[in-house]
Amino acid sequence: MTFICTPTENLDPAKAVHDFTIAATRPWSHVIKRGQIFRIVDVEGCQAVDTLFYRAGDFSERYSAQDTLLAQGSAYVTTGTRLLSNEGNVMLTVVADSCGRHDTSAGACSCEANTVRFGHHTRYMHACRENFVVEVTKWGMTKRDVVPNINFFMNVPIDPDGRLAIVDGISAPGAHVDMVAEMDVLAVISNCPQVNNPCNGFDPTPVRVLIWDGEAA
Amino acid sequence: MTTTDKAARIEALRQRYLELKAAGDDLAPKALPPLTARDGAPLTSNLVRQREEIPGGWYWTARLARGERLRLVNTQATPGVAVFLWNAADTSERYNSADTMKLQWTAALPRGRVLFSDMGRVLASVVEDTVGAHDSVVGGSTPASNLRRYGDAALRNTQENMRLAASKFGLGKRDLAPVISFFSPVYVKEDGSFGWRDDVLAAGDFVELRAEMDLLVAISNCPHPFSPGAYAPQAIEAVIWQGPSPAGDDICRTATAEAVRGFENTDPLFAGR
Ligand SMILES: [Zn+2]
Numbered sequence: 210m211t212f213i214c215t216p217t218e219n220l221d222p223a224k225a226v227h228d229f230t231i232a233a234t235r236p237w238s239h240v241i242k243r244g245q246i247f248r249i250v251d252v253e254g255c256q257a258v259d260t261l262f263y264r265a266g267d268f269s270e271r272y273s274a275q276d277t278l279l280a281q282g283s284a285y286v287t288t289g290t291r292l293l294s295n296e297g298n299v300m301l302t303v304v305a306d307s308c309g310r311h312d313t314s315a316g317a318c319s320c321e322a323n324t325v326r327f328g329h330h331t332r333y334m335h336a337c338r339e340n341f342v343v344e345v346t347k348w349g350m351t352k353r354d355v356v357p358n359i360n361f362f363m364n365v366p367i368d369p370d371g372r373l374a375i376v377d378g379i380s381a382p383g384a385h386v387d388m389v390a391e392m393d394v395l396a397v398i399s400n401c402p403q404v405n406n407p408c409n410g411f412d413p414t415p416v417r418v419l420i421w422d423g424e425a426a
Numbered sequence: 427m428t429t430t431d432k433a434a435r436i437e438a439l440r441q442r443y444l445e446l447k448a449a450g451d452d453l454a455p456k457a458l459p460p461l462t463a464r465d466g467a468p469l470t471s472n473l474v475r476q477r478e479e480i481p482g483g484w485y486w487t488a489r490l491a492r493g494e495r496l497r498l499v500n501t502q503a504t505p506g507v508a509v510f511l512w513n514a515a516d517t518s519e520r521y522n523s524a525d526t527m528k529l530q531w532t533a534a535l536p537r538g539r540v541l542f543s544d545m546g547r548v549l550a551s552v553v554e555d556t557v558g559a560h561d562s563v564v565g566g567s568t569p570a571s572n573l574r575r576y577g578d579a580a581l582r583n584t585q586e587n588m589r590l591a592a593s594k595f596g597l598g599k600r601d602l603a604p605v606i607s608f609f610s611p612v613y614v615k616e617d618g619s620f621g622w623r624d625d626v627l628a629a630g631d632f633v634e635l636r637a638e639m640d641l642l643v644a645i646s647n648c649p650h651p652f653s654p655g656a657y658a659p660q661a662i663e664a665v666i667w668q669g670p671s672p673a674g675d676d677i678c679r680t681a682t683a684e685a686v687r688g689f690e691n692t693d694p695l696f697a698g699r
Contacts, residue, residue, distance in 0.1 A: 274524075275565030275604045279651055283618045284563065295585075295599065297570040314533070314563055316524020321546030325529050325687045327446065338544070355544075356603045357524040367563070367614040369621075371534025373527055374447055404439055411439040412432070 217246055217305045217387040220421050227420035233413040234402035236340035238347065240265050241390045244423035247301065249361055249398075250385045251308070252415050255378035257363040257401040257408035259317045259337040261345075261356070262292065262300045265393035268350055270294045274313040274357045284367055286311040286359055292388070300394050305387035308380040312365035315375060316357040317341060318403045327405040340399030348395060360401075361386055363408045377407045389423070449683060450531035457681045458538035462554040464630050469497065469667055476666040480647045482659030483582035485591045487644055488666060489514060490637035492696060495553065495669040497634040498645070500609050502660035503627045506650030508566040508584045508605040510591075511541065511549045514640040517597055519543045523562045523604035529684045533614070535560050538681050540638070540688060541606065547692040548685070549641060551678035553669070554634035559611035559626045561650060565604050571651040581657055584646040591644030608633050610650040622652045636669065636678070638692055 222228060226245075230252070231237045241247050249258050264270040276293040278284060286292070288306040291299045319338035323331040341355045362380040367373045400416050401409055475494070480486045482504060490496055498507055513519035522544040527533045529542055536558035540548045566584025573579040588602050609631060611623035649659050672679055679689050 269599050273604075275563070276568060276570075278620075279564050279568070279571055282620055284614045284620065285618045295602070297568050297585075314524060315528045316522065319525075319544065319546070321544070321691065322522075322525045322529060322542075323546075324691060325525075325542070325546045325684050327442075329687065329690070351518070352544075353518045353600055357522070367533050369613045369615060371532045371613065372451065373533050374451070374531055375528070406443050407440070411436040411443075 217248070220246065220248070222419055225419040225421050227418070230415050230417045231398060231400040233415050234335055234400060236344040236397070236399050237418065238344045238395060238397040239420070241394050241396050241420055243390050243393050245390050246421045246423065247388045247390060247396065248385050248419040250383065250417040250419070251362045251380045252382065252417050254380055254382035254384060255410040256414045256416055257378070257403070258361040258416050259358050259399040259401050260361055261341065261358045261397045263395040263397070264294060264300070265395050268348065268354060268395065270296050270298070271354065271356060272300060272358065274359070277313060284314065286313050292359070299391045301388040301390050303386060303388050308362050308384045308386060310364055310379060311386065312360040312363045314367065314373070315360060315363070315365045317399060318401065323405065331405060335402040337399035337401050337403070341397060344397050360408070375406045375408050378410060447531070458536065459677050461537055461558045462556045464556050464628070467554045467634070469665060473669070474665055474667040478664045479661050480645060480664055481661050483648055485587035485644065485646045486664060487591045487594050487642070488664070490641040490643060490666065492637050492639050493668070493671060495634050495636050495667055496643060497554070497632055497665040497667065498608060499663040499665065500627065500631040501629060501663055503629045503631065504609065504647065504649065504660040504662060505627060505653030506607045506610045506648065507662055508588070508607045508646040508648065510588055510602060510605045510644045512601070512642040513543060513549070514642050517595070517601055517642065519545045519547070520601065520603060521549060521606065523606065527562055529688070530682065533563050535562055535606065538677050540678055540685055542688060546688065548638040548688045550635040550637055552633065553636045553678060554632065557609060557627060557631040557633065559609070559623060561607040561610035561612040562604070563614070564612055564620060564652065566607055566646055567648050567651045572657070575651060576657045582648055584648045587646035587648060588644055591646065595642050607650050612650065612652055620652055622654060636672070639695060
């Protein structure tokens with residue numbers, strides 16, 4: 210297993226092979242090749258970026274939050290975290306992180322969960338799981354393939370007694386996280402539309418995704 | 427919208443969230459019942475439909491009808507029994523660890539809590555529980571974790587057990603997601619690393635789930651990957667029985683506003699049945 214650790218701070222956005230701004234509340238998906246560097250930028254700050262990964266060529270292998278937490282022995286995602294699949298393979302490695310903490314326990318918002326969390330009046334509000342389903346359907350998958358995800362830039366501390374809450378984001382405008390793909394992966398993002406909790410500061414904003422070829426670093 | 431309007435809207439949403447958080451944080455733990463006594467909640471033996479002894483390291487599958495109960499008896503204090511649940515009528519609806527924790531504002535799922543599906547519905551309620559130490563964050567063992575922990579990837583593990591169990595329902599790897607591990611006293615330390623509370627598990631502990639919809643159940647009896655000591659899983663007993671119907675003030679159904687709304691989403695599936 211290769212473990213590529215690349216200094217990525219000086220990467221030039223002009224040299225990215227993919228540079229796309231995901232509008233507030235919208236989904237996105239793209240295949241990232243092994244060795245490429247994937248950056249997510251929290252453009253205006255305090256925006257949760259719900260993200261899933263699938264192995265390109267075999268989508269039944271996909272991101273596993275529990276395998277990731279088990280292997281690294283820590284509840285949060287940050288620099289050095291290896292993002293594992295349900296086969297125990299490393300999909301991507303986080304190589305830089307100017308935010309410092311990302312959640313992978315609290316999953317995505319959905320219309321249905323929103324009714325439970327915030328009241329039945331929130332059923333007809335756009336939600337991350339809707340984004341995920343729309344996006345994975347383009348790749349031949351269904352809701353069945355949507356599993357608990359990573360929430361980049363989302364702060365969900367878990368107390369020793371188990372208490373858990375989504376609290377105010379800690380990502381400043383321009384905060385970014387960089388990952389190196391350790392296999393060819395399909396990345397699927399829901400730029401979270403949630404306005405009922407602080408994960409987006411109650412006001413969703415755009416994020417930017419960039420991909421560089423490995424030799425650019 | 428003007429800047430002032432936007433700021434006012436954001437402030438209103440924030441206040442609403444803080445009210446919900448205060449209710450979730452402070453109210454629910456007061457409302458939750460105490461743990462079941464180890465000699466409490468005796469089974470009514472003539473209401474038992476099925477009993478199974480699941481050997482250490484093995485898996486089992488069961489179907490539960492709405493209202494039936496599954497009691498897992500940890501007769502020899504084995505550290506960790508993983509469970510996964512599907513809606514029997516539509517297996518794309520299944521246990522969602524993230525929603526279960528987020529909706530109840532806690533990773534701790536003792537007696538009085540419920541297990542949510544990905545559809546905002548309640549799959550099962552934790553109606554009896556002598557131990558109160560269950561893990562929904564880290565999940566079960568894998569060949570890799572057994573290799574790291576015990577130097578042997580061939581030991582029986584929860585990842586493969588869950589795939590085997592799913593296959594017996596005609597389901598596959600795509601139908602699996604994070605599991606809940608009962609009898610697994612895992613906690614998150616201040617620095618984010620995981621701890622294991624010693625001396626919590628005792629022989630004779632049990633946990634009992636009440637099916638809130640017709641369920642397919644997969645059980646893997648493998649040690650939690652963070653459990654100390656050698657790999658030595660012990661047999662557990664699984665009992666399916668017909669417990670009493672929930673009363674109007676049933677604690678699992680009423681402990682929190684979130685549970686109430688979860689059942690408002692669940693019960694209409696069975697209205698008139
Ligand atoms: Zn969301």
